[in-house]
Structures are given as C-alpha cells and as structure tokens.
Amino acid sequence: xxxxxxxxxxxxxxxxxxxxxxxxxxxxxxxxxxxxxxxxxxxxxxxxxxxxxxxxxxxxxxxxxxxxxxxxxxxxxxxx
Amino acid sequence: xxxxxxxxxxxxxxxxxxxxxxxxxxxxxxxxxxxxxxxxxxxxxxxxxxxxxxxxxxxxxxxxxxxxxxxxxxxxxxxxxxxxxxxxxxxxxxxxxxxxxxxxxxxxxxxxxxxxxxxxxxxxxxxxxxxxxxxxxxxxxxxxxxxxxxxxxxxxxxxxxxxxxxxxxxxxxxxxxxxxxxxxxxxxxxxxxxxxxxxxxxxxxxxxxxxxxxxxxxxxxxxxxxxxxxxxxxxxxxxxxxxxxxxxxxxxxxxxxxxxxxxxxxxxxxxxxxxxxxxxxxxxxxxxxxxxxxxxxxxxxxxxxxxxxxxxxxxxxxxxxxxxxxxxxxxxxxxxxxxxxxxxxxxxxxxxxxxxxxxxxxxxxxxxxxxxxxxxxxxxxxxxxxxxxxxxxxxxxxxxxxxxxxxxxxxxxxxxxxxxxxxxxxxxxxxxxxxxxxxxxxxxxxxxxxxxxxxxxxxxxxxxxxxxxxxxxxxxxxxxxxxxxxxxxxxxxxxxxxxxxxxxxxxxxxxxxxxxxxxxxxxxxxxxxxxxxxxxxxxxxxxxxxxxxxxxxxxxxxxxxxxxxxxxxxxxxxxxxxxxxxxxxxxxxxxxxxxxxxxxxxxxxxxxxxxxxxxxxxxxxxxxxxxxxxxxxxxxxxxxxxxxxxxxxxxxxxxxxxxxxxxxxxxxxxxxxxxxxxxxxxxxxxxxxxxxxxxxxxxxxxxxxxxxxxxxxxxxxxxxxxxxxxxxxxxxxxxxxx
Numbered sequence: 001x002x003x004x005x006x007x008x009x010x011x012x013x014x015x016x017x018x019x020x021x022x023x024x025x026x027x028x029x030x031x032x033x034x035x036x037x038x039x040x041x042x043x044x045x046x047x048x049x050x051x052x053x054x055x056x057x058x059x060x061x062x063x064x065x066x067x068x069x070x071x072x073x074x075x076x077x078x079x080x
Numbered sequence: 081x082x083x084x085x086x087x088x089x090x091x092x093x094x095x096x097x098x099x100x101x102x103x104x105x106x107x108x109x110x111x112x113x114x115x116x117x118x119x120x121x122x123x124x125x126x127x128x129x130x131x132x133x134x135x136x137x138x139x140x141x142x143x144x145x146x147x148x149x150x151x152x153x154x155x156x157x158x159x160x161x162x163x164x165x166x167x168x169x170x171x172x173x174x175x176x177x178x179x180x181x182x183x184x185x186x187x188x189x190x191x192x193x194x195x196x197x198x199x200x201x202x203x204x205x206x207x208x209x210x211x212x213x214x215x216x217x218x219x220x221x222x223x224x225x226x227x228x229x230x231x232x233x234x235x236x237x238x239x240x241x242x243x244x245x246x247x248x249x250x251x252x253x254x255x256x257x258x259x260x261x262x263x264x265x266x267x268x269x270x271x272x273x274x275x276x277x278x279x280x281x282x283x284x285x286x287x288x289x290x291x292x293x294x295x296x297x298x299x300x301x302x303x304x305x306x307x308x309x310x311x312x313x314x315x316x317x318x319x320x321x322x323x324x325x326x327x328x329x330x331x332x333x334x335x336x337x338x339x340x341x342x343x344x345x346x347x348x349x350x351x352x353x354x355x356x357x358x359x360x361x362x363x364x365x366x367x368x369x370x371x372x373x374x375x376x377x378x379x380x381x382x383x384x385x386x387x388x389x390x391x392x393x394x395x396x397x398x399x400x401x402x403x404x405x406x407x408x409x410x411x412x413x414x415x416x417x418x419x420x421x422x423x424x425x426x427x428x429x430x431x432x433x434x435x436x437x438x439x440x441x442x443x444x445x446x447x448x449x450x451x452x453x454x455x456x457x458x459x460x461x462x463x464x465x466x467x468x469x470x471x472x473x474x475x476x477x478x479x480x481x482x483x484x485x486x487x488x489x490x491x492x493x494x495x496x497x498x499x500x501x502x503x504x505x506x507x508x509x510x511x512x513x514x515x516x517x518x519x520x521x522x523x524x525x526x527x528x529x530x531x532x533x534x535x536x537x538x539x540x541x542x543x544x545x546x547x548x549x550x551x552x553x554x555x556x557x558x559x560x561x562x563x564x565x566x567x568x569x570x571x572x573x574x575x576x577x578x579x580x581x582x583x584x585x586x587x588x589x590x591x592x593x594x595x596x597x598x599x600x601x602x603x604x605x606x607x608x609x610x611x612x613x614x615x616x617x618x619x620x621x622x623x624x625x626x627x628x629x630x631x632x633x634x635x636x637x638x639x640x641x642x643x644x645x646x647x648x649x650x651x652x653x654x655x656x657x658x659x660x661x662x663x664x665x666x667x668x669x670x671x672x673x674x675x676x677x678x679x680x681x682x683x684x685x686x687x688x689x690x691x692x693x694x695x696x697x698x699x700x701x702x703x704x705x706x707x708x709x710x711x712x713x714x715x716x717x718x719x720x721x722x723x724x725x726x727x728x729x730x731x732x733x734x735x736x737x738x739x740x741x742x743x744x745x746x747x748x749x750x751x752x753x754x755x756x757x758x759x760x761x762x763x764x765x766x767x768x769x770x771x772x773x774x775x776x777x778x779x780x781x782x783x784x785x786x787x788x789x790x791x792x793x794x795x796x797x798x799x800x801x802x803x804x805x806x807x808x809x810x811x812x813x814x815x816x817x818x
Binding site for chain 1: 143144146148179181182185315318319322323326348349352353356357358361362446449450451453454455463563564565566567568569570
C-alpha cells in the first residue's frame, strides 16, 4: 500500500479512504480527506520531517504520521 | 464601557491576523497574559465611525475549534462562555486569500456557534500575482455573512472592517451547517436533554477537552450518560463533521473563487529548494545565526555601556547631592542599581526579538524548524526549540521568552529549564578573566589553549542543555497531546510595523513582568552587602583607619601607589617639567592615591563584615573542597544577582578600586593561599569555570522563568538542580586536578 512517504519529489497522490481513528482530527481539518491530493514538496536533509502540499496547505509533518496517510500515486503525464 | 463593542479577532496562524490587529488598534493596545496561564493576551481599542468604540481581543491563532494546545483551548473556552467579560458581540475571522479553503473551515465553525461573524479576506494584494479572482457578492450570500477584502500590507480595507463591526447587529447569526446533519439521532437526543442549549455548542463541550466549565461538562456527562458515545464513535462523528464542512466550503468556492493555475506557480518552490537544501540549507542557517550573534554582541554593547555609565553617573549624583544616610544609599546603590540591572538587558532583548520577528514574519522560521527537527528529537525536543536554545548563547532571558512559540507544553517547559545552561554573554567576563589567569598561553595545531578552553566551555553549555533535556524528557510525566505539524507559509517581506510592535511588546513584558522581581532581589542583595550586625562592620572606618595608622597600608595598596607614581614619573620625564613642579604633583598624587587606597580598604573591610561577607565566611567550609576561600565564596554568592558581578565583587574585596580588568587580574594572580602558592591555580580556575558554566546564577532568568511557567515551582527546581550539579562537577574537577 502506498503512503505519503512513497511519493517522489513533485509527485502527487490522491488520499484513499481510511478508517477514522487512524489520523488525528487536526490533519483531517487541514484537508487530509479521501479524494484530496497530496504533493511531496521536500524532504528534510535527515529524511524527516516531510514537507507536503496537502490540498493547498503547505505543511511539514513527521515521517511517522506521513506513513499513515494512504494514497494512490498519480502518474505524472504532464507536458514539460 | 458598556457602549464598547466586544470584538474577537480569530483566524488561522499566518493569515496576517496580527497585522489586522495592529492596524485596527494602532498603539492603543496592551499585551498581557490570560490569568493563570502563559498565553499572551492582546487587546486594544479601535475607534469606529459614529463615535462608537470597539474593544478588540486578538485571540491566539488556531486552525479550528478542535483543541490540541493551551492557546487553542483558550479560544474555545472564550467562545463557549457567554458569561466571560470578553465574550464577543462579533467575531472577525481573518483569512488568507491564498489559503481560503482551509481558513474557511474555522469560519464555518464560528458561524455555527451563532456568533455574528465578519469574514476578512486578507492579502488581497497577492491576488493578481497568484491569478486569483473572487466573486465577493456571491460569496457573501453563500456564507451568509459580510466580507471585507483587505490588504494589511497596503493598508486597504481596514475602514470596511470598522464599518462592518459598527454595523454588527445587522449580521445574520444563522449557522452555515446544520449540526444535526453530523448525526441526526445523536443530535436529536442531545436537543431533547438540553432544550435550551445550542446543539453545536453542546457538541463542542462534549468533544473538546477544555477544562473551564467543569460543572457544565459534568452535567452533560451525567445527563447524557445513556447515549454518551465512545471515543471512537465520537471521532467518527468528528470525521463526518469535517467532511460535511469541506463539502460546504467546496460548494461555496466552486462558483466564487477562481485560480489561474499557470499564474499560481510562485517563487516559493525555488526559494525552498535552496533554504532547505541539505548543504546550503544548514550553511545559510548558520550564516544567519553568525550574523545575529555578531550584531547582538556588537550593537548591544554600545547601548549597554551607555546605560551602565548613565546609571553609575546618576548613582554618583545622588550620593553627592542628597545628604548621606541610609535612604541615599538605598536609592543610589539599591534601587537605582536594581533598575539599572533591569534596563541593561533591554538592548539584548530588543535586538534578539528584532531578528526573531524578522525571521518569523518572512516565513523563514518554519524552514529552520523543518531543518532542525530531526536533530532535536533524540533529546525530547522538536525543531521549535532550536531558536530559543541558540538564543540562549546571547542571553537566557529573551531565549526563554521566545519559547512561547512552542505549542507543546512539555517541550516548552523542558526548553525553558535547560536554556540557562547555554553560555550567555554574562559568563564571558568571568571566563575571560579566569582563562587568562590559569590557562597557559601556547597552542596546539595553531589553536591557542585559551581559545580552545573558551570553545570547550561553550560546547559544554550547549551539550549540558541537550543532555538535561533528554533526562527531563524521561523524568517529567506531563501529558501532552500536541502533534508535530508546522505550516510552511509563503515567503513574505516582513512588515516593519509588526516587527516594531513585537520588539516593543517583548521589551515591555520583560521590564514590567520580570523587572519587579529583579528590583526586589537587587535591593535585598544590596542590603545584605552593605549592612552588617557586628561591631566590626559598624566601626569599619575607625578600625581600618587605626590599622593603617599603626601598620600602614596593605602591601598591595603600597605597591599600587608605587606603580602609579612610577608610571606618572615615566610620563613626565619626557616632558621636561621643573623638578619642583614634579615633586608637588607627586605629593598631591600620593595623597589622592592614599586616600582612595584607604577608601578601598574600608570598602573591602565592610564587605567582609557585611551580612553577605559573614555568609561567605560561614560558607567557606562548603566551598573549600572546590578550592575556593571565603573571598571567592562571597563573590560566588553575590553573583547570584548576575554572573558578571563576580569580577566586580572580587575587585571590591581585594580592595582594587579600578574596574580595569588588567588590574583585577593582576591582583587575582597575586593572591596566595594558606601555603603561600597562588590561589588561582589551574585546579581552582577550572573548578570555578565549571561552576559558572553550570550554576543558575542569574536572578533575572529566575524571574522570567517564574513569569513564563506561572509558578515559583519550576524556577526553584531549576535553581536547586543546577546548583547541585555545578557543585558536584566543580568538586570533582578540583579534587582531580589539585
């Protein structure tokens, strides 16, 4: 199962349905809901935390939390 | 008072809420703490059209009414408590046009509490660059509110906010979301049990762990026990609430908010790439730190010297003008010195907060947190502790004040407790004089031993801070429910006005918050140092005069006079003055020097027999194993006021009048122990340096810790823990080296 940490730089994923109790409500309120997109912006030099664009919000979260967000990776077919 | 409209300013962090506050209130604002907790309370008065006034309360930034920190709980507490004197007549919800979707989440929650709410869409100046277009009229209809499109940067739209506030009675109080949609059954039961209460308010009381209304909360728990849901079920409902809210927001924005994606690509990505780069990121951060320290040391030394001189002059003036007596002494040496001791910190606090607020305003601070988080984690800290800890290397006071940005209380407390270990600038004079005394000159691999020692002392301070953080993380059992999440805001040019307000605010809160305690302690220390109960103290002048009459001045004083005269002679030799003139001036000079030597010996004798001197002597058996005599003991005791006092006290006690470092250093080098060897040898010197590195000798820091933790418990624990540690380490060092 792919999660946020499997994304490559600049790659996007669409958040999958997840059971309610996994993620903190706080994250949901920032838009971490099924169907919304996550883009990996940066990874800190020591691999942690991870800097993402979650539904338009730019936030940094720790790897342990990012691992809980399951998603379908969108294959980029964008023209350069 | 009753005519004032109560306005609460609410919004997500990074929406420019503080700018809106500053523009609404101008300098008519005051910053304090909420009673009992250390959350900043900012309030101000705003003049509205038609002579009405509004009392504006700037609430802490929050993402939603779902609380995970003290700051956020406070917002919910206020909005749920109609009896609070600050309960808003109208809420002004500030949002950022670029993050409107997320920001509207909070807005809909406020609206559902049936508080009249005005929507402020800020940063309107960025719309064209970001390709954003809004249909304000349609949006007002959909959200059932009034909107003010504002650019605080350009100062546009503020009048519109004022008009809307003045007109708040015409705002609709209908909710955006029908709360019962979250769970029809559950809400029907709630409504049945509490027909007079608002269902959404009840829902928040049930789901939020806020500790303000224990009675009300218990009532609900009792009465609704038959349908109280489990935590998981509640969370499921909260999840549903979130989904419903976003559905509503998405529907609203679909027709009213347009972004041209091509224009939206900003500078952010390219700046981020450099500033969070694995090599350049750290290099830039350290370069910025260097710049900050350089300027703090360089710039603040001028105003600090100036303050020092002015207070010394004022004290001198008082002593010369007022009739001598206890009151004059109290004024000149107790009160004035105490106030001087507070004022002297202002330059460092102001400069540090100038930089900190520049970093915060520009958006860079979040990147520092991002870069450093992983490094701090093994010590139970997060990236948010980095800036306070590093600031401690200049001065622990502003560093501790800067911990307010750490939401997690446990992390904040640990940072506050360990910051005083870092090498603040007040330790420098002590280190420098001791290093010059006991560390031999010479070098290894091109690095001088003396420089290496200083560096080791800095590393020791920082290392000790991290190590104790790790220990405290294990020991302290504090439940903290905050999760690590940092918003990475868009880079922005800092608004000078906001920076100015922050600097002013922080300085004021130090002067008025901790100042009182520092002043009181200064007076106590002054009293103990300049009063004594013994006959020796009372008759110090006669005793010393008699001794000088019988035995002459001390060897040191004689040498001191001789050296001064020799250098004077050397000086005039080249000028070819008449021998008689030289003789005359030597005579006056000798008389002057003898007079001041006598005064110094009296001062020394008085200090020796003052309360503090007696304490120092009583203290001697305790500090003896560390290699100190009673004189050093007194210096250690008086440095409780501030570490740098060490040098000055030794100067008084050795009756060296001059403040010149070299004179004091020479005098210290000449001091012998009982066996006739130099007292300040390697073992004593190292023991003293370690003691100063680890001991909590700064009442100003204790005062600010008291203020920031809101109790005497933590500063006392800190004092005890650091003193014991300093003692043990200094003891071990001396015993091994001696």
